[in-house]
Amino acid sequence: MKKIFKVISIIGILFSLNASASNELSKKQISEIEKLPIFTGSGMKVLKAFADDQFYLLRVNIQENIQELALTNDKKHLIAGKIYNANTGEEMTIPNDVSILEGKEALTYGTGKDVYYLFTDPECPYCKKFESYFENIKNDVKLKIFFFPLSFHKNAIPLTRFILDKKNNNDRVKALLNVTVDSEEFKNKKFTAAQEESLDKLIDANMKLAEELGVRGTPALYDIDGKSLSWVTVLQRYGVEVK
Numbered sequence: 001m002k003k004i005f006k007v008i009s010i011i012g013i014l015f016s017l018n019a020s021a022s023n024e025l026s027k028k029q030i031s032e033i034e035k036l037p038i039f040t041g042s043g044m045k046v047l048k049a050f051a052d053d054q055f056y057l058l059r060v061n062i063q064e065n066i067q068e069l070a071l072t073n074d075k076k077h078l079i080a081g082k083i084y085n086a087n088t089g090e091e092m093t094i095p096n097d098v099s100i101l102e103g104k105e106a107l108t109y110g111t112g113k114d115v116y117y118l119f120t121d122p123e124c125p126y127c128k129k130f131e132s133y134f135e136n137i138k139n140d141v142k143l144k145i146f147f148f149p150l151s152f153h154k155n156a157i158p159l160t161r162f163i164l165d166k167k168n169n170n171d172r173v174k175a176l177l178n179v180t181v182d183s184e185e186f187k188n189k190k191f192t193a194a195q196e197e198s199l200d201k202l203i204d205a206n207m208k209l210a211e212e213l214g215v216r217g218t219p220a221l222y223d224i225d226g227k228s229l230s231w232v233t234v235l236q237r238y239g240v241e242v243k
Contacts, residue, residue, distance in 0.1 A: 025049040025056070033058070033071065038078055047214075050094055055083070059094050059214055066214045068094060090233075096213045096226035105144035106164060106206060107172040112140040116234065119146045119210050119220040122160055122176060123153035127219045130231040131177055136240045145176070147203055148210045148218050155181045161199040162186050 030046045033039065033056065048059040056071040070079040083092040101117050120127045149156030163175040179186050191199070210220070221229045232242050
């Protein structure tokens with residue numbers, strides 16, 4: 001690799017930055033970035049880019065793997081890792097257009113005024129951990145919930161089908177929070193091929209939305225401005241101690 005351009009792989013960097021990038025780059029500006037040696041001939045494609053006072057924050061497609069990278073303003077260093085605000089501890093991320101999610105949620109939870117968008121997997125242990133605190137924040141938030149069953153969870157899609165088959169929001173919420181692979185009602189539930197096809201279309205629609213936002217794991221949580229958030233951080237906002 002040419003000396004003028006280095007890639008630094010790190011777990012995290014602390015800087016006194018704005019909590020999120022603010023100025024979106026034009027297609028022309030993105031094209032200029034893609035002319036840098038590391039991008040030329042590599043197959044990497046910049047999908048979206050924002051400028052901060054010290055970095056360009058890039059969402060990059062690397063052989064069908066979507067990642068967020070930071071390019072220093074002098075364009076000499078590309079950083080693979082997370083960048084945090086040293087004052088607030090918040091991660092610097094590319095804001096997402098969450099308007100594409102409106103009215104497409106699989107279910108909602110909570111009666112509060114603060115809206116969040118959550119992508120979850122019913123077999124994900126971290127998702128279940130987050131769900132165990134839902135009761136603590138139900139009066140403060142409204143969670144608009146979507147499904148993103150992960151491929152390595154063999155029961156994620158069957159569990160998602162079971163939840164989506166419920167005919168109203170309350171029943172879907174109950175199923176999400178209470179039904180596991182060991183539940184008799186889940187083990188005994190049978191679907192026809194036509195029912196599975198119909199439910200899988202709903203799952204695919206959720207997953208396509210996730211892909212548009214660059215979701216790579218669960219739980220994935222966004223606020224109304226499209227900022228990616230840690231579920232622990234959100235709970236702490238409402239005075240909930242995570243154990």
